Amino acid sequence: MPRLVVVSNRVADPRKTAAGGLAVALGEALNATGGLWFGWSGNIVERNEAGTQAQPHIQRAGDVTLATVDLTQEDHDAYYLGYSNGVLWPVFHYRLDLADFDAGYIGGYRRVNRLFAQQLLPLLRPDDLIWVHDYHLIPLAEELRALGCRQRIGFFLHIPLPPPLIMAAIPAHEWLIRALFAYDLVGLQSQTDLAHFARYVYTEAQAEQAADDRFSAFGRELRVQAIPIGIDVDEFAMLTEGREAQETLATMREQYAKRRLLVGVDRLDYSKGLPQRLRAMRSLLQRYPGNCNSATLIQIASPSRETVGAYNDLRRQLEGLCGSINGNYGELDWMPIRYIHRTVARKRLPGLYRASRVALVTPLRDGMNLVAKEFIAAQDPADPGVLVLSRFAGAAEQLRDALLVNPYDSDGTADAIQHALHMPLEERQARHQRLLANIREYDVHWWQRRFLEALQQ
Template structure:
């Protein structure tokens, strides 16, 4: 089976290319080893009428990457508009932040249709398409419109919210109906899968049996299988990278600058879903309540800016910067800064070394699909003297890494106590917790995730039968002229 993987952006995986976990870091190693073709945006935009031309196609290990210039006329409404001002806040249960115009929705549909046409270049009888994430909820339906009958699967890297939250998204019904064109839909957690099945069963009134949704598109009855595929990492490979990174110049400079003090680390995109404000408030409270920790532990917070054209992100950036300045002003000394706050990304080689330097990893999102930073932090630790992971109960990773100190990110007092506990945890307990988490990471790697989904997609086919008389197709997208979830470990 020739596999075509589709995402909004692709990465070449250079060692110094900034990365903070997430989709790109996950897909890179499996594309390199599997021979898949990874298709996505080049990051460049084109003006005026255009064909679906690929700007670049190049080898990536045993696979390849193909990059497409997207139409400038629709990209803003697609990306900063509907995808990240309507879908992203809803998927992270922030219905108060949903903002989108009808024009944004039309642009979202146009980009999905544009990508579908471009993918036909890679279609043959043995092709399967695997679509990644919320940018392309409608891509499967667009491929079906073009006559694609080969397997098409979809994996959602974010959470899927409760029914009442999803119903706050404009055109939510049309989008979910479009998703049912996929043969297989994968989620990070059982809760996400169950939320989706509850929506299609109750809001769309469709039949759901054994995690299969039966739906009708025109005169065709088809089934979509829904299942849980928690994403992993290559823990051993990341551990080796962390060992090598100890001698990296940036890592060496960090170690020398600590002068024996302990370090906590947070690595996130600058996003309201990551819980940065509550995290900083927790450190502030810890230093206020336990002044003995002043000058004995600092926080390295890497917060990579993103989506700067969206008001909610600009407001967050200003709020976090103000808060960091306030905490440093009250607790800092002329020769000591409590929070080292960096608004830039680092390559995986450097990040692995930074994780290994830190006695505490703080991963406290308010809501997250999985959060691979949590897994990378654990994998990077020195087995003889491991650090402690403080992990939000609302990250998908908490379902697997239950040997972490699991916290409620809305409970600032509880987080402050957990961080202090992590700093004073005895070596024997740290080793036990680390061993348990590493065993879990090694039992389900990124390659197991990839093979599990691809195997399920290979077996999944939409079971079709002609329905007479044919009923009108549901209005999935505008015309351009106008049960218990299965778990795969």
């Protein structure tokens, strides 16, 4: 197999379990090919220390080479905070009201993608396979092609792709889609995303379908497939048996011996539907009073982009809702919601998942959502918990045996939670067996192989 070159906004050491997500997914192929992982260092430097002539920082992580570049404050603010997370993130999650279209961030976004291309090009070999990740780097292939790069380049979008009319709200939206046609392969999380892409290129770019998964537009041909990302089920099962997870499981069972636990684990982000989830809990207590002094939701909301105003507003809203619900329904020895605004160690999460009767994974929109799959992997097959899953998460296309809900419907979600809390053991076992079979078949190794095989064809 040719050497794999991975490009993403941030770089992680694939040897470290705590790196999670992308590092676990790509570590196998990177190690097998003596691969290169390229991205931003995380460092902000003065302008005269950065720039296109600076050399990338190179270090080894076993058989993998890590290459990183620094950014100036101006470039970071425009490329990362501004265009990536101030325009693309809200629009791709259907939140046009939160997008900052008028700030002129696009210049910085283009400039940093050009910088990445200039710094990466000298590190490439003629037969490399290049795999670019996520919305921060949509135009990277076009910048590489302009410098003469002829290697095969694939792109995977980890977040959802919006419908054409929402996409068209972005100034220069055609430029973004045109840039995708510089890739050889684009991978999307779901069939819904693939349908949105097809509708866009047909209506906005007058594309022609050259084959089942090939589109011709802008004088180029592009292959696009839905290749949903998974988790390493065996790795997560091993974490579940680890010391930290077992300690957490024992603590939860001791402290909540007379309670039924529900769990939510999310970044603090407006796409995750956290206020709606808390309102569903309030509806559960109103509609089904038997849950009072019995059911407890542990909601972990890890800090995220705390310098952005929308996130501070969300945090205040959540704190207000938690205070109101706990104040109205709590007892001296019981609170319906335990809200935790910090990151919980990944090694402890499986214990929390296994101790919980129900997981609430109810984003308003999500590309995939791997918490849903991790919850399934952590369960005891003899006495599994129940997954309540938003139909607007990409995972819902695969995990049809979860209880699918509309997170905007508080009463409907409350009804599903009540069903989950009282689901008979036999039904829980049957649903879990089918869900576990699905995440095993379509795990992270399948995702990696499927994408790279398609890229090499």
